[in-house]
Amino acid sequence: MKKIGLLINPIAGMGGSVGLKGTDGDIYKRAIKMGAQPITPKRLNELLFKLENKEDIFFLVAPGKMGADIIKNKGFKFSTIGEIGKDTSAEDTKRIAKIMMEENIDLLIFCGGDGTARDIFDAIGLKKPVVAIPSGVKMFSSVFALNPRAAAEMVDVFVKGTDTQEKEVLDINEDSFRKGILDSRLYGYLKVPNVKRLLQSGKIGSKINKTAAENKVEIADHVIENMKDDILYLMGPGTTVKAITDALNLPKTLLGIDAIHNNKRVGEDLNEEGILRLLDKYNNVEIIVSPIGGQGFIFGRGNKQLTPKIISKVGKENIKIVATADKMKGLMCLRVDTGDIKVDDILKGYTKVIIGYKEELITQIEC
Amino acid sequence: MRIRLDKNEMFKPPPKEIIDPVKESIENINRYTPQVKVEELIGLISDYTKVPQDSIILSSASDILIKEFIYLFARNRQIIIADPTFILITNTAQKTSSPLLKIRLREPEFKISLEQFIDEINKPTMIVFDNPNNTTGSLLLNKKDVKTVLENENVIFLIDEAYFEFSKISYVNLLIDFPNLAIVRTLSKSFGLAGSGIGYILCGDVIKRKFIGLEIMLPYPSVVAAINALHNLDYMKKYIKEIEQEKKRIVTSVSKMGITVFPSYTNFILMKTGIENISQKLLKQKIYVHDVSEQLSSEYIRVTIGTEKENDYFLRYIEQLTKS
Numbered sequence: 001m002k003k004i005g006l007l008i009n010p011i012a013g014m015g016g017s018v019g020l021k022g023t024d025g026d027i028y029k030r031a032i033k034m035g036a037q038p039i040t041p042k043r044l045n046e047l048l049f050k051l052e053n054k055e056d057i058f059f060l061v062a063p064g065k066m067g068a069d070i071i072k073n074k075g076f077k078f079s080t081i082g083e084i085g086k087d088t089s090a091e092d093t094k095r096i097a098k099i100m101m102e103e104n105i106d107l108l109i110f111c112g113g114d115g116t117a118r119d120i121f122d123a124i125g126l127k128k129p130v131v132a133i134p135s136g137v138k139m140f141s142s143v144f145a146l147n148p149r150a151a152a153e154m155v156d157v158f159v160k161g162t163d164t165q166e167k168e169v170l171d172i173n174e175d176s177f178r179k180g181i182l183d184s185r186l187y188g189y190l191k192v193p194n195v196k197r198l199l200q201s202g203k204i205g206s207k208i209n210k211t212a213a214e215n216k217v218e219i220a221d222h223v224i225e226n227m228k229d230d231i232l233y234l235m236g237p238g239t240t241v242k243a244i245t246d247a248l249n250l251p252k253t254l255l256g257i258d259a260i261h262n263n264k265r266v267g268e269d270l271n272e273e274g275i276l277r278l279l280d281k282y283n284n285v286e287i288i289v290s291p292i293g294g295q296g297f298i299f300g301r302g303n304k305q306l307t308p309k310i311i312s313k314v315g316k317e318n319i320k321i322v323a324t325a326d327k328m329k330g331l332m333c334l335r336v337d338t339g340d341i342k343v344d345d346i347l348k349g350y351t352k353v354i355i356g357y358k359e360e361l362i363t364q365i366e367c
Numbered sequence: 368m369r370i371r372l373d374k375n376e377m378f379k380p381p382p383k384e385i386i387d388p389v390k391e392s393i394e395n396i397n398r399y400t401p402q403v404k405v406e407e408l409i410g411l412i413s414d415y416t417k418v419p420q421d422s423i424i425l426s427s428a429s430d431i432l433i434k435e436f437i438y439l440f441a442r443n444r445q446i447i448i449a450d451p452t453f454i455l456i457t458n459t460a461q462k463t464s465s466p467l468l469k470i471r472l473r474e475p476e477f478k479i480s481l482e483q484f485i486d487e488i489n490k491p492t493m494i495v496f497d498n499p500n501n502t503t504g505s506l507l508l509n510k511k512d513v514k515t516v517l518e519n520e521n522v523i524f525l526i527d528e529a530y531f532e533f534s535k536i537s538y539v540n541l542l543i544d545f546p547n548l549a550i551v552r553t554l555s556k557s558f559g560l561a562g563s564g565i566g567y568i569l570c571g572d573v574i575k576r577k578f579i580g581l582e583i584m585l586p587y588p589s590v591v592a593a594i595n596a597l598h599n600l601d602y603m604k605k606y607i608k609e610i611e612q613e614k615k616r617i618v619t620s621v622s623k624m625g626i627t628v629f630p631s632y633t634n635f636i637l638m639k640t641g642i643e644n645i646s647q648k649l650l651k652q653k654i655y656v657h658d659v660s661e662q663l664s665s666e667y668i669r670v671t672i673g674t675e676k677e678n679d680y681f682l683r684y685i686e687q688l689t690k691s
Contacts, residue, residue: 150643195644195665330664332473350483352468359461361450362483363471 002107002159005100005128006044006071006078007062009112009119010088013039013135040111041070043135043148047109048074050152053159060103062096090119097123107158107193109151111135117143117169121188129164129191131155140295143167143190158193165194165212165326166239168292170302186237186255186292186302215324216243218357223288223322224248232261232282234275234314236289236303240322244288257305272307279313286318287311291327291334298365299347300337308340316346321353328355333364370680372671373655375501375530375635377559378610379674382602385595389563392591400587408565408590411597416539416552418569424578427585429529429553429566434459436549436568437495439577440523441465444491447484451502451662453527456495465493474639475629477503481512488519497527499534502659502669504631506536513538517545523574525549532557533607534632539569546571556634558596558603563589610634610672617672620682624689635671642666642688652684 014037048071051057059078061067066088068080081103082096093116100108101124108128110120113136120130133151134144145151171187210218220243227233235241235258245252250265252258259267259278267278279285287310292302298321299306311319321334336347352360380386405425413420426432433455437446441463448456450469460467470483477500488494494516498507508516516522528550531537541548549570555561565585568578596603617636618628627639637659642648644665646658657669672678 146643153644328471329662332471355469356461356467358464358466359469360467361469361471362487364473 002057003060003103003105004057004155005060005081005097005103005105005108006067007093007096007100007108007110008040008044008065008067008070008133008135009093009110009116010038010040010065012112012116013043038065040133040135041065043133044070044111046148047111047133047152047155048076050149052152052156056159057155060100060105062092066092066096090115093119094123101128107131107155109133109155114141114170114172117141117190118171118187121169121190124190126166126189126191129158129193131158131192132190140172141168141170141187143169143192145192154193154195157195163194163211164191166190167192168238168302185304188255189239210325212324212326215326215356216240217247218359219322219324219354220244220247222354222357222359223320228284229262231284231286232259232266232278234259234267234270234278234285234287234306234310236287236306238290238292238302240290240324240327241288244322255302257303271305272310275305275310276313279310284318285314286320287314288320288322290322291331296331296334298334298336300335300339304339306338308338308343311338311343311347319347319351321351323353323355325355325359325361328353328361328363331363333366335366368680369653369655370673370677371655372673372677372681373657373669374561375556375633375657375669375671376561377556377606377634378613378672378677379559379606381559381592381596382599384599384602385560385592388595389588389592392588395587398587400585400590404587404590404594405585408594408597411594412567415597415600416569418539418542422542422569422571422575424568424570424575424581425585426566426568426581426583427589428555428564429527429551429568430455431583432551432566432568433495433525433527435578435581436525436551437463437493440493440525444493444523445487447487447492447494449479449496449500449507451500451659452495453497453501453529454662456497456527460495472500472503472505472507474503475627477505477507477629477637479507479512481508481515485515488516488522491521493523493525495525495527497529498536498538499530499632501527501529501633502662503629503637504530504633504635504669505629506534506632510538510541514541514545517541517548520547523547523549525551527551529553529556530633532603533610533634536632542569542571546573549574554593554596557607558593559606560589560592560596563592565589565593607634613672613675613678617670617678617682621685624686626685626689635669637667637669640666640668640685640689645688648688649681649684654681654684656681 060081061071061078063080063084082099084092108130111133131151131154132144133148166189169187171185223244237255242252253269256269289298291298336344348365351365355361409420409423437459445466446460447468450471496507500507549568551568553566629637646656646668659667659669
């Protein structure tokens with residue numbers, strides 16, 4: 001029997017139908033005035049309807065409209081946990097998620113958008129796996145399942161037993177988004193169940209995937225083997241790049257840019273100014289980045305500190321891209337959105353991505 | 368009912384003219400395969416391919432030949448392959464200690480352009496492409512580009528033409544000018560002899576010499592099946608016509624369901640269904656299709672053209688899935 005936490009953000013997604021592009025802060029009150037209807041209960045219902053292993057699950061559910069109202073009278077085993085007031089907020093999500101974690105849940109199902117994903121990350125980080133039902137206006141984070149049905153499958157697979165993988169949580173600036181500008185940064189990672197395919201009997205035996213963690217170690221080995229003395233390496237955000245610094249026994253700001261030189265960290269969580277100062281000091285510089293955001297952006301999402309000025313100074317030939325094979329298989333091309341069209345144009349064309357030890361993939365960068 | 372549309376096999380067995388002699392050959396199963404029969408088979412492959420007998424390496428199944436080729440030529444060379452490609456090519460290349468460069472094929476055409484890798488072949492390189500590509504069904508390179516690559520002496524080039532009889536595109540006539548080219552083929556697909564496992568490489572002397580020592584005893588029934596298949600080419604041509612008709616019917620039907628299909632020069636179709644984990648869902652109905660989730664994503668499947676009845680069954684369930 002798996003103990004699974006369940007909470008929904010009852011206001012998530014309400015801004016969408018009335019064109020408000022989100023419900024962060026107090027915007028949801030405007031959405032309600034404009035006639036917006038709750039969306040998340042319906043999305044949760046879809047998941048509950050599709051669950052196949054409900055006999056093997058005991059739910060710990062957030063109270064009232066955050067979950068209990070929806071799950072009751074549907075034949076699920078559950079108990080309610082925590083308290084909420086009339087209006088719910090991000091604080092309720094965080095508090096209840098934390099209580100669920102203290103109750104030692106095996107998995108947390110939540111329903112919402114990017115904002116809810118950020119709250120869940122703040123509450124539980126990588127300590128427990130999650131299944132995220134997409135229901136927000138903005139869902140740029142790759143942590144979300146494709147739809148509630150796919151989320152139900154993910155829960156079923158988890159109940160039967162599977163490993164997990166890390167997926168990105170993005171922070172989208174809602175004010176900019178309303179103006180039509182996608183301003184995102186990498187906020188953190190959540191663990192999601194790895195939906196493995198059923199292995200069919202193949203003529204030659206199908207290749208069993210390496211785990212993402214093994215793949216990252218291979219990538220790190222390859223990069224380190226090709227590292228040279230006297231080159232300053234600007235290390236971008238993300239766990240694939242962090243695997244390289246881990247292998248070097250160096251600390252790394254997971255969501256920021258660090259600099260290393262001759263096996264020492266010489267810059268930590270750098271901004272543009274800090275990076276430019278280092279570029280004045282070091283002649284030979286390479287940037288190591290990994291695509292971010294599930295859309296294949298190597299610049300312009302999650303690493304805005306690497307400005308067009310810095311990218312131009314370092315030069316296209318000194319940019320190394322690393323990504324797990326699993327991440328690359330879903331990407332038909334890579335993208336850039338540096339904020340400077342001329343720099344984007346220079347970066348366009350074919351490039352190599354390090355996807356394993358002595359293994360690279362030729363793919364295309366488009367704008 | 369169990370439907371196997373996952374291995375790109377021929378949808379029905381070869382005719383009596385092939386099966387009966389194979390049955391007879393079983394009577395002599397206590398004997399090794401007579402060398403004269405092996406030579407007869409090489410002669411027939413030579414007639415069929417228009418390649419001299421001494422440019423043919425025969426083996427049990429093309430898989431062994433592809434593996435052997437990669438192991439023989441990987442040393443001190445980087446390897447370039449397509450992504451996705453025949454999984455055996457990827458697996459074998461990954462087992463060598465050579466640097467591996469994969470070229471991403473992009474939908475909808477899934478082609479390779481010279482521009483993608485021409486700058487990479489200025490050092491010793493082995494290229495292994497399947498043409499048509501196994502996963503997408505596309506033709507990867509045109510003849511002009513193949514020639515340009517072969518003109519570079521750094522390159523040893525193996526082309527897997529397992530589906531040549533369907534595509535009718537071959538680079539065999541380049542063998543005479545380019546000793547760095549090898550072509551591997553099989554009788555498992557269009558000839559319907561997957562169970563007998565006969566494959567062959569066509570190549571020049573320099574490459575062939577490397578294979579000395581790889582003489583593999585071919586099972587007598589397999590040799591008999593291959594000889595009789597090559598004596599009766601008409602059945603193979605007839606089967607291919609039937610497959611093309613069924614392929615058209617399937618493409619039309621699934622397109623109406625909103626499924627994207629990609630042009631295929633083979634006996635299978637790559638489909639983009641928009642349904643996550645589609646192969647698992649079909650499996651619940653005992654419909655086996657090739658799961659390409661490791662190469663592309665779980666919404667894609669590679670479906671072999673089966674019998675009319677099998678294809679109907681597949682179409683019925685995939686339609687249900689698109690509606691649910």
